[in-house]
Amino acid sequence: AQSVTQLDSQVPVFEEAPVELRCNYSSSVSVYLFWYVQYPNQGLQLLLKYLSVSTLVKGINGFEAEFNKSQTSFHLRKPSVHISDTAEYFCAVSDDSGGYQKVTFGTGTKLQVIP
Amino acid sequence: EAGVAQSPRYKIIEKRQSVAFWCNPISGHATLYWYQQILGQGPKLLIQFQNNGVVDDSQLPKDRFSAERLKGVDSTLKIQPAKLEDSAVYLCASSFWGSPKETQYFGPGTRLLVL
Numbered sequence: 543a544q545s546v547t548q549l550d551s552q553v554p555v556f557e558e559a560p561v562e563l564r565c566n567y568s569s570s571v572s573v574y575l576f577w578y579v580q581y582p583n584q585g586l587q588l589l590l591k592y593l594s595v596s597t598l599v600k601g602i603n604g605f606e607a608e609f610n611k612s613q614t615s616f617h618l619r620k621p622s623v624h625i626s627d628t629a630e631y632f633c634a635v636s637d638d639s640g641g642y643q644k645v646t647f648g649t650g651t652k653l654q655v656i657p
Numbered sequence: 658e659a660g661v662a663q664s665p666r667y668k669i670i671e672k673r674q675s676v677a678f679w680c681n682p683i684s685g686h687a688t689l690y691w692y693q694q695i696l697g698q699g700p701k702l703l704i705q706f707q708n709n710g711v712v713d714d715s716q717l718p719k720d721r722f723s724a725e726r727l728k729g730v731d732s733t734l735k736i737q738p739a740k741l742e743d744s745a746v747y748l749c750a751s752s753f754w755g756s757p758k759e760t761q762y763f764g765p766g767t768r769l770l771v772l
Binding site: 546551574576578583584585586587588591593632634637638640642643644645647648649650 | 702763
């Protein structure tokens with residue numbers, strides 16, 4: 543069974559400061575990892591995804607994430623946040639075990655950017 | 658390219674009433690997902706269709722929830738009768754084929770309040 547843990551439910555950060563949102567996963571097989579962002583009253587949209595190619599993945603809006611197999615982590619980072627980054631961020635895991643996509647989402651981290 | 662469409666955007670009903678949600682996925686996408694997102698939690702998969710067949714409905718409360726995708730395009734999710742704990746956002750998503758590596762594209766969601 544696969545699972546995802548997002549350790550921080552809320553992360554406040556000042557504008558132009560760096561931020562890291564933490565995600566740990568568990569799975570018995572090879573995994574694919576995703577970060578989705580949800581702006582208020584909207585659906586989720588993909589920020590970036592890890593597909594077992596490069597451990598450092600770059601996404602949209604200046605975000606990047608690093609896959610660490612030994613620590614079973616996939617933390618999301620941005621060197622300088624903007625007000626517009628205020629949103630909820632979800633880490634998700636999918637694997638090859640079932641032959642079709644079954645995604646498990648974390649509980650989300652609310653990023654609050656303070657002017 | 659048009660995104661995933663959902664309607665209605667908001668719905669308020671009394672407990673024990675019935676309600677239906679509609680979703681039209683991105684054109685050409687074979688896989689359609691219905692998620693339930695309770696406040697403060699990540700999306701939870703209710704049902705997944707591949708064309709008009711059900712791939713996974715293990716977390717669908719079948720005594721009250723039903724879903725169909727008759728022609729392999731748009732889909733309807735129904736709740737009958739509704740309970741207070743069904744208050745949530747219902748998200749529809751689609752992907753091209755449903756392989757484990759694929760991005761899911763989400764609609765804006767339907768926010769349901771059961772009184």
